[in-house]
Amino acid sequence: GAGVSQTPSNKVTEKGKYVELRCDPISGHTALYWYRQSLGQGPEFLIYFQGTGAADDSGLPNDRFFAVRPEGSVSTLKIQRTERGDSAVYLCASSGTGFTGELFFGEGSRLTVL
C-alpha cells in the first residue's frame, strides 16, 4: 500500500518479555518518527530518524527502549523487559519534503503488557 504500515497491529505480552514493533514508511520518505499514545492522551514523541541515523532520541523514556533503521527505510522499535506501564499504542510516522513537513501516520501497534 501507499501509506505507513505497522506490524503487529496488536501485541499482548507478559511483564518482563522483549517486544519488537515494526514500521514500514511511505516509499521515499527519509524522515521517520515513533510516538507513543497512552489512553486518553495525545501522542508523545519518542525518536526521530533522518535516513539511517537517530537524529533525536530525547523522547525515549529509558534504556529499555531502542529503535533502529539500518537501511534507511523500515524501522524497528525494541522494548526490553516490558513493564505494565509500557502498555500504549505505538505510532509510527514518516514525512517527505512537503512545505509544511506534515507527518503521515500509520494505524499504530497496540501493546498490552500483562
Added chain:
Amino acid sequence: AQKITQTQPGMFVQEKEAVTLDCTYDTSDQSYGLFWYKQPSSGEMIFLIYQGSYDEQNATEGRYSLNFQKARKSANLVISASQLGDSAMYFCAMRSSGSEKLVFGKGTKLTVNP
C-alpha cells in the same frame, strides 16, 4: 517548554452546522508551526491543516480553517458544514522551527449528530 492545551474533552454538533475546536499553546519560540490532526476510531492520525507563526492569513483547507490569533496564542480549528464522518478525536499540535518534535494536546472528541 512547549505546551498545547485543548480544554474541550468532548463536543457535539448537528450535521451541516459549523463547529469550533479550541486550542491554545505556550512557547517562547518566535518561529513555529501549528497543526491539526484527526484521529478516527481506526487509530490513524490524519493531517488536516497547518499554520506557520509568520503567516498573516489564516490557513484554510476545504471545510477546515484555522483561526490563528497570535497575540492570544490560540489556534482554533473551525469545521464548516459538519458531516457524520467528521466524528473523531481531533488533536492540536505544534513544532518549533529547527525541531522535528511535534507536541500534541490531549485532544477533543467531536460527535456529529444526524
